[in-house]
Amino acid sequence: MSSRRAAVQISGHLLHRRLFSTTTALGGATRHPVNINHRNSFLQVRHCSSAQSCNITKEEKTAKLDSDNQGAGKNAIVSSYWGVAPPKVTKEDGSPWRWNCFRPWETYKADTSIDVKKHHKRDTLMDKFAYWTVQLLKFPTYMFFQRRHMCHAMLLETVAAVPGMVGGMLLHCKSLRRFEHSGGWIKALLEEAENERMHLMTFLELSQPKWYERALVFAVQGVFFNAYFVAYVLSPKLAHRVVGYLEEEAVNSYTEFLVDLERGVFENRPAPAIAIDYWQLPPDSTLIDVVTVIRADEAHHRDLNHFASDIQCQGYELKDYPAPIGYH
Secondary structure (H helix, E strand, O other): OHHHHHHHHHHHHHHHHHHHHHHHHHHOOOOOOOOOOOOOHHHHHHHHHHHHHHHHHHHHHHHHHHHHHOOOOOOOOOOOEOOEOOOOOEOOOOOEOOOOOOOHHHOOOOOOOOOOOOOOOOOOHHHHHHHHHHHHHHHHHHHHHOOOHHHHHHHHHHHHHHHHHHHHHHHHHHHHHHOOOOOOHHHHHHHHHHHHHHHHHHHHOOOOOOHHHHHHHHHHHHHHHHHHHHHHHHOHHHHHHHHHHHHHHHHHHHHHHHHHHHHOOOOOOEOOHHHHHHOOOOOOOEHHHHHHHHHHHHHHHHHHHHHHHHHHHOOOOHHHOOOOOOOO
16 A cells, blocks of 8 residues: 555656646746646646637638638638649630639640541451451440430540540559650550540530430440450550541541531531630630541541551550650
8 A cells, every 4th residue: 555655646746747847838937836636637737728729720720711711702712732822824815714624734726637537457357356346336326326426426435535544554554563664655645535535524515415325324434444454454456456446436426427517417506615725716616616626636546546556566565656745
């Protein structure tokens, strides 16, 4: 019992010195001893200190939010990254930039002078296999959509945006494994995937897919992603050749869309704002102009993937030839 009593006295003495030291540091001039006879004295002092700190923090945060939101409306959102405010992005005329999904330096003028009738000859067995695979896949979609070009285009873009992402991802992993550069092909393929996704975002401004079309996208994308992933792992040159022929069919599909627009089968509506800003189109552009630049993009993707396949068919690797970056 005597040893236990001595331990309690020593603990109380240490606790007294700790509280006295902390109080002195915080108050600067307070040196009154703390009554250690109460069991919860230390917890009460600690609790009061924490509560005061919490209250000050909330008040400071509220004051900061009020000052940041002053004059910006009740629903204003404070946007910052570790206290650094994002830069204000404007157009060339000084008006605010309204798109967060892409920036002015990512826009471009499409090269509509590209040959949209070019076709890669089927010389080898691999080329014939890739071509007829695409032909086999295209017939169900043509039978389902028929002349509903807008819906067909939306489904096409949900599929066409997959190969660039899969190829870029696998090349990225290959570059990490081998400790080598990719020749810019990772960036080129990811640019292709992003460009195809912007096609989809443009068509969504003009039409909304029905529930069964959305369900079809889930099924087709799930099957196509995994199939293309396996194909690219087994034979990248075959995978790129398949995409090359797939882009040829996309060019043909958009050509039919343009023909029906020019004939008046579909209304030539004004171009959506996102398309005008993304492709740097004139303000009075129409749907015909939008489909024209999208078709040019698809023709560029056609040439890029056939080029990638040709490089590997000749026994080289993609990194041996510089990728056409910025080649939409």
